[in-house]
Amino acid sequence: MSLAFCGSENNSAAYNVDHGVLNNGCFLDALTVVPHVFLLFITFPILFVGWGSQSSKVHIHHSTWLHFPGHNLRWILTFILLFVLVCEIAEGIVSDGFTQSHNLHLYMPAGLAFMAAITSIVYYHNIETSNFPKLLTALLIYWILAFVTKTIKFAKYTEHGVGLRQLRFCITGLLSLLYGLLLAVEINVILGRRYMCFAHPTEVKPPEDLQDLGVRFLQPFVNLLSKSTYWWMNTFITSAHRRPIDLKIIGRLPIAMRALTNYLHLREAFEAQRKPQGALPHGPKPIWRALRQAFGRPLILSITFRFMADLLGFAGPLCISGIVHHISKENRTIQPPMRLLGIYFISSEEFLANAYVLAVLLFSALLLQRTFLQASYYVAIETGINLRGAIQTKIYNKIMRLCTSNMSMGEMTVGQICNLVAIDTNQLTWFFFLCPNLWAMPVQIVVGVILLYYLLGISALIGATVIAVLAPVQYFVATKLSQAQKSTLEYSSERLKKTNELLRGIKLLKLYAWEHIFCQNVEEMRDKELTSLKAFALYTSISIFMNAAIPIAAVLTTFVVHVHLSEDADLSPAVAFASLSLFHILVNPLFLLSSVVRSTVKALVSVQKLSEFFSSEEIGDEQEPKATLPTISTNNSKYQAVITSGYFTWTDGPPTLANIDIKIPFGQLTMIVGQVGCGKSSLLLAALGEMQKLSGSVNWNRVREIKASAGSVAYASQKPWLLNTTLVENITFEMPLIKQRYKTVIEACSLQPDIDILPQGDQTEIGDRGIILSGGQRQRISVARALYQTTNVVFLDDPFSALDIHLSDHLMQEGILKLLREEKRTVVLVTHKLQYLPHADWIIAMKDGTIQTEGTLKDIQNTEPELFEQWKTLMHRQDQEFEKEMVAESMSTLERKNLRRTMYSREALKTEDEDEEESVESEDEDNLSQVMRHRTTIPWRSCGTYLSSAGLILLPLLLLSQLFKHSFMVAIDYWLAHWTSHVIAAKIEATGRNCTSAQECGFSHSSYLLVFSVLCCLGIILCLVTSVAVEWTGLRVAKELHRSLLSNIVLAPMRLFETTPLGSLLNRFSSDTNTIDQHIPATLECLSRSTLLCVSAMGVISYVTPVFLIALFPLAIICYFIQKYFRVASKDLQQLEDTTQLPLLAHFSETVEGLTTIRAFRYEDRFRKRLLEFTDANNIASLFLTAANRWLEVRMEYIGACIVLIAAVASITNSLYNHLSSGLVGLGLTYALMVSNYLNWMVRNLADMEVQLGSVKRINGLLKTEPESYEGLLTASQVPDGWPQQGEIQIQNLSVRYDSTLKPVLKHVNAHINPGEKIGICGRTGSGKSSFSLAFFRMVDAFEGRIIIDGIDIAKLPLQTLRSRLSIILQDPILFSGTIRFNLDPEMKATDSMLWEALEIAQLKPVVKTLPGGLDAMVTEGGENFSQGQRQLFCLARAFVRKSSILIMDEATASIDMATESILQKVVMTAFADRTVVIIAVGSSYHTYIHTYIHTLACTATYILPQHHPKSMQDHITVNMQCPLSVYVKTINDVVDSCLETIYCLNEHTLSFAASCSHHTECRPGHCDKTGTDSGI
DSSP: OOEETTOOOTTOGGGOOTTOGGGOHHHHHHHHHHHHHHHHHHHHIIIIIIIHHHHTTOOOOGGGOOOOTTHHHHHHHHHHHHHHHHHHHHHHHHHHTTSSSEEGGGTHHHHHHHHHHHHHHHHHHHHHHHTOGGGGHHHHHHHHHHHHHHHHHHHHHHHTTOOTTBHHHHHHHHHHHHHHHHHHHHHHHHHHHOOSSSSSOOOOOOOHHHHSTTBOOOTTTSOHHHHHHTTTHHHHHHHTTTSOOOHHHHOBOOGGGSHHHHHHHHHHHHHTTOOTTSOOOOSHHHHHHHHHHHHHHHHHHHHHHHHHHHHHHTHHHHHHHHHHHHHSTTOOOOOOOEEETTEEEOBHHHHHTOHHHHHHHHHHHHHHHHHHHHHHHHHHHHHHHHHHHHHHHHHHHHHHHBOHHHHHTTSSOHHHHHHIIIIIHHHHHHHHHHHHHHHHHHHHHHHHHHHHHHHHTHHHHHHHHHHHHHHHHHHHHHHHHHHHHHHHHHHHHHHHHHHHHHHHTHHHHHHHTOHHHHHHHHHHHHHHHHHHHHHHHHHHHHHHHHHHHHHHHHHHHHHHHHHHHOTTOOOOHHHHHHHHHHHHHHHHHHHHHHHHHHHHHHHHHHHHHHHHHHTSOBOOGGGSOOBOOOOSOGGGGGEEEEEEEEEEESSSSSOSEEEEEEEEETTSEEEEEESTTSSHHHHHHHHTTOSEEEEEEEEEOOTTOOSSOTTOOEEEOSSOOOOSSBHHHHHHTTSOOOHHHHHHHHHHTTOHHHHHHSTTGGGSBBSTTSBOOOHHHHHHHHHHHHHHSOOSEEEEESTTTTSOHHHHHHIIIIIIIIIIHHTTOEEEEEOSOGGGGGGOSEEEEEETTEEEEEEOHHHHHHHOHHHHHHHHHHHHHHHHHHHHHTTSOOHHHHHHHHHHHHTTTTGGGTTTTSOHHHHOOOSOHHHHHHHHHHHHSOOHHHHHHHHHTTHHHHHHHHHHHHHHHHHHHHHHHHHHHHHHHHHHHHHHHHHHTTOSSGGGGTOOSHHHHHHHHHHHHHHHHHHHHHHHHHHHHHHHHHHHHHHHHHHHHHHSOHHHHHHSOHHHHHHIIIIIHHIIIIIHHHHHHHHHHHHHHHHHHHHHHHHHOTTHHHHHHHHHHHHHHHHHHHHHHHHHHHHHHHHHHHHHHHHHHHHHHTHHHHHHHTOHHHHHHHHHHHHHHHHHHHHHHHHHHHHHHHHHHHHHHHHHHHHHHHHHHHHHHHOOOHHHHHHHHHHHHHHHHHHHHHHHHHHHHHHHHHHHHHHHHHHTSOOOOOOOSSOGGGSOTTOSSSOOEEEEEEEEESSTTSOOSEEEEEEEEOTTOEEEEEOOTTSSHHHHHHHTTTOSEEEEEEEEETTEEGGGSOHHHHHHTOEEEOSSOOOOSEEHHHHHOTTOOSOHHHHHHHHHHTTOHHHHHHSTTGGGOEEOGGGTTSOHHHHHHHHHHHHHHHTOSEEEEESTTTTSOHHHHHHHHHHHHHTTTTSEEEEEEOTHHHHHHHHHHHHHSOOOEEEEOOSSOOTTOOOBBOOOOOSOHHHHHHHHHHHHHTOGGGSBEESSSOEEOOOOOOSSGGGSTTTOOOOOOTTTO
């Protein structure tokens, strides 16, 4: 067949120009080519020579990007133009099919126009990004020429009677209109930018955001094509493959998306509702109105996109119906087209009857539908994120103005406020995401039902009714699911509480051999949780089953009814498969209904909570301290603050402070003293404006203030408040670091020894996310912050409460009296330490909320002599305590020891073990490439661990049920194709045999319907089996992994707990266990379903058209690389979103807890700024994650559309030329549509599964921990029942270490302790005392030597038996939640009389008797309802209940007061008189013990184990008591303080013999027989 522009037919009318050139159709088409050729010739040199040559040399940064006027309109018109041109090309090709020769003029001009349109938009984009508008002249000329030529062609068509019935006429008119509109857009650019025809062009700068190189979120700035396809994300996604994504890489948010910008919009919306009186309305309605006004417009845009996507979604079923209908053998009759102007014209009906045209239209509709759908998702989520940032900022600003009484009186807790931020704002975000569904669902349902009715008639309504009836059931199931989840959460919280107790007290549990008892308690709670999880799994499986089964049931019902309603029912492939697709579309909105309704209800509740919070009482401007000049009295000018006739309250009741008249002098030290609860702290807060003022005045004099911002007060609260940041930042507190001042403050607060212990010194992070400090350390850091500030006023609220006498005295002398006084700062000090009163310049004494007296100490001595004498007595007593303590070490030594223990190997596990790649930081490129390669691989091993935990029955059931289910799904659809194809064949046969219907010729639906019904029923049953198998597999795995984890953790050696942060272990039991319990089964089901659907779809399409396999290979490669890049980026972004949320929530809780401090310092603006930074960081991570998800889905759905196009074209060709049945064509196209739906879900679920399998990986890492060796050479039955009866201990050449990789902590220790002896082990921190005690319980590795107790080597005993026969009292008193009975005797072996006896010995019987329930009275978590001293006495009673003959006390009195310590000593001397007691003491404690035991019971031997070993120091003393107490006390004190070198030596933690002392008279032979004996060592 020959080829020519105007055709090669003889005497063709196309070459006839008798009636004029413009009346010739071919010439008209040739005329329209001119503009396109002009544009291509003009723009190609500029594009390829100009920008092409510079692209490698000059990189145009996105900061030069501009949007010319009409930018979006131009892109939209160009997209429409391209679509119309595709239709014109298709129309030309179809029209040309009716002639003998090819008429190129019918479609070649349209092809050139298509190229020119693409070139125009590429050209425009380059000009726009380079900001060079003068080159747009070429486009202006092009639009003029194109508009003119198309208008001439359209006019000639009208002149020759071509009308609306001819498709080409409509296309030409539409193109003329589009070119005219594009010309108008171009003229608008000229008028806006004035680049031609104007003397002075308009200078336009790029957006402010793009001038900031830190902004990398470019969605608002890129062109429409890049916006809709997320093309700008390509570089970002691929770069994640080379380097992990962090906050530095994702940069900052654009200004329009920042929390501050959105907050201002929201505030304007609220202000617009302000009433004429000036008050803002309260309640939920104003919040909804404000949200609608501030964020309604983008939401409407999202809803519009969703409408368009849903309507385009119906193009799939309609096109399938049209294609299958076209290729059916009964529809091959085509009428010849109309011929005018020498060319053929076809109507739109004839055009749309072409199967290839429908395939292209289906492809275009899918592209548009997916683009609009993803745009709707993105806009909705972006709006929700912006709203979240605005609401969080508004909540924070409200917190800054909250009345303190709301917090102090419990009306509002930190937890409630954090829930508002973490939960309620996210509920609103989720509601905004689902909001478009509220409007789109009704339209989708109505249109779907109408189309089904059009295809199937009344039977379609039956099928729709089935779906509608089952939708409420789905809602009921969803409600039950929510209730089960809530119940599971409650049990999970209780289990975590018990697990937390177990892990915190693991040392005590192991030492007492009680770990199995507490493990059993956790397991019992886990069983309750699993019962709830079973309900959750049941309802989840029902939900999954209904999702899969309802479409099958609806289709089955519909077809059964359809066949039985009419004998000659139309059940062609076109009808059947179009109906099948429509039912799948119809099911989605009905299933979404339950989620949308629940989300709406939750959003309404959240807004109600927010309205209550926003209407809570504020502090008010009048309550804040104001600077007032002293105008009335000149005497007041020497006072910093004056309160006159002040009445203050926290609540609406009687005033807390009454008749307050005080003066605080400038530059002097004012002390506020009084009994506990008299209102001292309240007075400080009243002066700061934190209390509600009922009457009176608070005046601040700021005349002399020049250093700090007006009104700021350096305030250290009674309860220390620290930030989750570094120690140095806690002290400087937003002030610049001045090294000399910082050093002075550190010295004044005695913080340097503590800093030296920390791993990064003062750069160590402290707080919840860092190192947990003791109360005293926190107190000193809080005071150091106040000292470091340069404010003129310093308020210190009881800064000595958590400090010992030495630290208190040092802080008073160096910090307050020296540093603050030298700087002439006004200091107000609340204290109970009356010995410091002589240092005060002014004293305020309080009593019962009123001022008792004020003045100097001398004034009070004269005016209130009784009060002065009372103070004098107390001052004398406190001074005596100070003298007693002078010989002892400070408590800070103990704090530092505890801190050092918590820091033990902490750095190795600082960031948990979440991902190995994060811990691998190496400069070696090979290592880096290995890490990056590890990031891209799917954790198959963790997947294998998860599945293998399911067991040998469930795992095969899971795999086989999935395979059988999808096989039956394919079988159902294949049988439908087979059935409907036979219907078509029967109709054709009936027509040939002149039968009125197929049934008359012997065709019957019954046999086909029977098989179809059986297959559908089996499919439904398999759907149920599969859903149950998935959930039960998840349940079994959850049960097995938790049980294994708990048992492994409990049996693990103590080193694991010392080297792993408690939070890390708890995370395994909380978030990781929750992921395995609830998230992995759902993701696994979704992943397996989407994967098998895609695989089965590919299989069906390949079976129908084998040629599809050729196209499948490149598409599979593209899919592989897309998912490979996406998984890495998605994983990083998910982790980044989680990690940026933690500091945001922490900042809220910190602010609420430190509200008074922040307001005192006047740092509200600084903290607001930090909040905005945290919010923006979290929001940008969320936005990038959203954009990444859209990036994936757009690409996967475009690939899905390509699969549909290829499958459609291949199926049509195969059907037309190879006589493929129309039923199989319908089957192939239906499955191709399915691929486009499920392809992106497969990759998304794969990425989610990869993240979630990290939980399995982390738990599996802990499961590999080697347990302690619980077995011994002897069995439990071989150990005598009463062992140890005597309590004799022999230590022979003992060397111990904590791990085989570490150095020994004790070397070659030898000792012999006789039965009933009381042995003291003394020494400094780190000398090995605790290690010595732990060796008795085999808690450390005794790699050399042995310990023999009552003739049995403890290494041969079963560990459980050994530990259950000894008793120990630890330094930290540990109590567990439960009854007192349970705390004393968890094994439930002791009788009530034994327990009361133990409590009486511990002097706790009166306390317990008064409690409701007595022995069954409840102990709160950690024993918080008892004092520290009482908790230690309970531990003593617990040790007595055990009745073991050996008791070890490991620094048991280090953290208790003197009174409790004396009780403890008395009990040890009496109740344990016949038992062997080994006492480990530190500092002052060993002096006390030595003095006590000498007085009452001869302390046979005392071992002192120093930390340092200078030659002049003696290390070990053995004392046989045969001399008077006074002599011994003097000797011991002298020995300890001066001449230890004369007793016994401990060299490098090794005990050895040394000469006796001869330096002191008391120690010489004859005066006191004190020599070394073998029995001592």
